Amino acid sequence: MDSAPAGHGSPPTATRTLLLWCPDWPITAALREHSLEADAALALVAKGEVFACSPAARQDGVRRGLRVREAQARCPHLICLPYDPDLDQRSFEPVTAAVEAILPGVQVLRPGLCAVRAKGPSRYYGSEEKLASVVVTTLAAIGLTDVRIGIADGLFAAEQAARVAEETDDADAPLCIIPPGRSPWFLSTFPLDVLDQPKLAVLLRRLGIRSLGDFAALEAADVRNRFGEEGALAHRMASGIDSAAVVPRVPPPQLDTTVDFEPPLVRIDQLAFAFRMSAEAFVGRLRGAGLVCTVLRVVLSSDSGEVSERTWQHPRWFDADDVVDRVRWQLQGGRNADSGLSSGITRVHVDPVTVEDLGDHADGLWGTGPDESVHSGLARIQSMLGHGAxxxxxxxxxxxxxxxxxxxxxxxxxxxxxxxxxxxxxxPWPGRLPGPVPATVFAEPVPAVVLDAAGNGVDVDGRGVLSADPAFFSAGRNTGPRWPVQSWAGPWPITERWWDPEGRVLNRFQLVDPSGSAWLFLLEDHRWWAEATYD
Amino acid sequence: MTPPAAGALEQDEPSFSGSGASGPRLVTAPSPGSLPADLQQRINQMQASRLDSKRLPTVPALARILPGGGLQSGGSYSVRNSAALAMALLAGPSAQGAWCGVVGLPEFSVEAAREFGINLDRLILVPAPGAQWLTVTAALVDVVSVVLTRAPEHLAPTDTARLKARLRQRGAAMITLGSWQQSDSTLGVAESAWEGLGSGRGHLRARRMKITATHPSGRSRHAYLWLADLQHGLRDPAGGHLPAGDGTPDSADGGDPLFWPTLMNS
Structure with missing residues (x-):
């Protein structure tokens, strides 16, 4: 809004900003997630190129943008992991929460980089140095030591200050504070590349402008006329009057629910009754946030310290009855399993693991999706026999x-x-079965015997030649009655992954007995099996 | 997808159409003596239509030999020796959007089921119910339209009766592989012959079957069919109008997708 009078009139004031930077956050996140050593040579790979690498890898010459082959050649003990942007977000969340606990209004610029308005907190903590040391101490408490802090006027200047703090790494808390009003002076020596606008940088360099200070010295109106809105924005950033405000994020609503019972409840129906209100509130809160829960974690704690934890999925989404049912099933269904608790229940914790947008799950005007009764009926069977039944x-x-x-x-x-x-x-799957599919496919192949007219076993040699025509066969464990073979076909060789010891080499036969039933036999390693029958 | 199902269901309740025709007649000619008799007749018709009522969609080839002209909801059927035949029975309701359950059959081939036209999205498999066969089957009967199962070897007659009552109450049909007391009809493949397989060459292509349906009273009906009649009977609307008991080779052969264009020589 104050972009038009940026050059003339009252100069816009930049917000005093504290910027917190965790260098190499993707690496830090991956090291933590996979519990690797801090000095491991690690590279995160995206699209076949190195996206980020750890300091140890960097020492060996691995760089961002290098192809994986080349990176591995430079550093043979390099650990390559796929880059996961979700992991970055997820693992930065505790950091944000820790900072939010001591400072209000945190804006996450991207994982590893967050900004706070510094004015109020610095007055509260006494000074900006003290504020920075409080932040560093807080983050050290959650195990994050490699943190850089920059405090300056405006986001851009603060970010550059935090990056400078890396280079003047002398104390245990790398910190760079630019006094108020000195941001233009601080920025004036930086090269144009920090603007992150390569086209503009090239153009300016051709015009003889080599630093942000040179660029800031230009008239703002001229810059706008020549380079447009983007150029004007870059000019404001270079002049240290970057007016981008710190937009604090709204902390996500607390969606999980915990109920404590005092005294402990020993009967399931008591528990279900007592938990019903909380379950309704839980679902109502989700509904209020425009969400539905599709995966739910239920943690039950008992008086004697036992904890039963289980994640439940729902084909559609959980309503209050479903949540109560899951709690009940977790107690009932596992009476023979490990989740049966021997003493009274003191605490029920319900945590939505996966939430989805309500709009995606809304019922159509005439109802959509499978019947609800089907779900409840099948869920009942699952609670009897187990999830995988x-x-x-x-x-x-x-x-x-x-x-x-x-x-x-x-x-x-x-x-x-x-x-x-x-x-x-x-x-294509060469070697798959032609013609109709057999209606009975044995869960485990059934041992079988196939004999020729003379009563000798039939086999196939290494060249795929049959020793004799099959004349009699029997299938079943107790080598029951022998049936004459009326018609047959085979061997149809199937060679799966011949280069792999796990691969299989076998021959397939179709046999028809006089009663008109057809069988599918396999010959593997000189032994006969019935794979299926066309009954 | 529902209109054909509704049509198929209404088809076998002729009493309603009759009652609709008689409605105006009641108003125009209110003869006091005939009124109670007429009403009584209507009541009887409606009651009768509820007793052996609802017919589930059935593959036409099998509907002809089943008692009542198709699978009845609340009925139980047993199939003696052919999983394919059981699949053909499932295929009719499933193709019309009904849910089907398969209990205790780990060897049930879902790929073959798909060839029969069974909708796999609405097929529930409980391969190992273990000792809780009765509970699981009863729970499935509550939610699905057709249950296919292998009956346990020992089942108390009271349990059988309770399950049958549950079937009737829920309007589901049960198909058992193997023998089952009190089944409404027992189907089986009496004769079968395969085509396409020589001695050492060719592959199985088509199957001709004689299927018998035995009523508990001992009366039996049979049909000569090709396997393709069971598989494609419901998909092809013309399949329903094939003359009964035909299955002559030439009528089933012509352009059937079952026949592969190229022979596989080995």
Missing amino acids: VLTAIIAGGRLLADRRVYIPWGDAAPGSAGTLPRDRNL
């Missing part, structure tokens, strides 16, 4: 019939598209 199935790719079916426990997310499956059904 109720399944839905999808068909994957593969040569053997057992490979082609993939079971998914009810309530678990199905792989979204065929591409996320380990094996894609639409690929």
